[in-house]
Amino acid sequence: MSDPLSHWNQVYRESRPEATSWYEDSPLLSLDLLERSGLTADTSVIDVGAGRSPLGSALIARGLHDVSALDISSEALAQLDDAGDTLQRIVADVTTWEPPRQFDRWHDRAVLHFLTPRDAQAYRNVLLTALVPDGRVVIGVFSTSGPEACSGLRVTRYDERSLEEFMGVEFEFLETLRHTHLTPWGAPQDFLWILAQRRT
Numbered sequence: 001m002s003d004p005l006s007h008w009n010q011v012y013r014e015s016r017p018e019a020t021s022w023y024e025d026s027p028l029l030s031l032d033l034l035e036r037s038g039l040t041a042d043t044s045v046i047d048v049g050a051g052r053s054p055l056g057s058a059l060i061a062r063g064l065h066d067v068s069a070l071d072i073s074s075e076a077l078a079q080l081d082d083a084g085d086t087l088q089r090i091v092a093d094v095t096t097w098e099p100p101r102q103f104d105r106w107h108d109r110a111v112l113h114f115l116t117p118r119d120a121q122a123y124r125n126v127l128l129t130a131l132v133p134d135g136r137v138v139i140g141v142f143s144t145s146g147p148e149a150c151s152g153l154r155v156t157r158y159d160e161r162s163l164e165e166f167m168g169v170e171f172e173f174l175e176t177l178r179h180t181h182l183t184p185w186g187a188p189q190d191f192l193w194i195l196a197q198r199r200t
Ligand SMILES: C[S@@+](CC[C@H](N)C(=O)[O-])C[C@H]1O[C@@H](n2cnc3c(N)ncnc32)[C@H](O)[C@@H]1O
Pocket: 004, 008, 022, 023, 024, 048, 049, 050, 051, 052, 053, 070, 071, 072, 073, 076, 092, 093, 094, 095, 108, 109, 110, 111, 114
């Protein structure tokens, strides 16, 4: 396999949105969980591994003015709807990123499951640096009944226990739910979603 940066840039250069399994018209579940985490216009949100997701522009349309989209692929972020140029784009590998500031909310749909155990630990360290002390996270990963691979890459699947173990004592799970995403060609993909609160 090519390195992750080349892999993802190639995917976004060569595939239309509807040709990628993770495509969704509207990020309804992400918006719902973020809404349930408590949002005001002043809540800062970072979407890590945002890809071409419309989540950032939906949050801006919802009235938030401090929304960031981070992805390893500059190609993906260049294709994002910029919602009037207010969406902040960060090209970075989430496992090595050094956050220059903190955020109230951390959102990840379908990124953590691509990471090896070592990279996942690095992700957790970055999360702990990037999140405010009483911040909340919304994370969606393939569940143990989900796919074993995606975009040609092997994934790590999680259940409630392994995800709670991974997140560690710093986080209290407020909600967990299972959701089946349907790819644009109708294939089911089982996800596990969490809304978790950082313990102060
Ligand atoms: C399956 S896509 C999901 C995209 C988006 N979250 C969505 O729901 O449409 C996975 C995304 O993670 C990004 N990604 C993979 N590894 C990454 C890393 N180490 N750091 C930052 N982004 C990464 C990819 O470029 C890709 O955009």
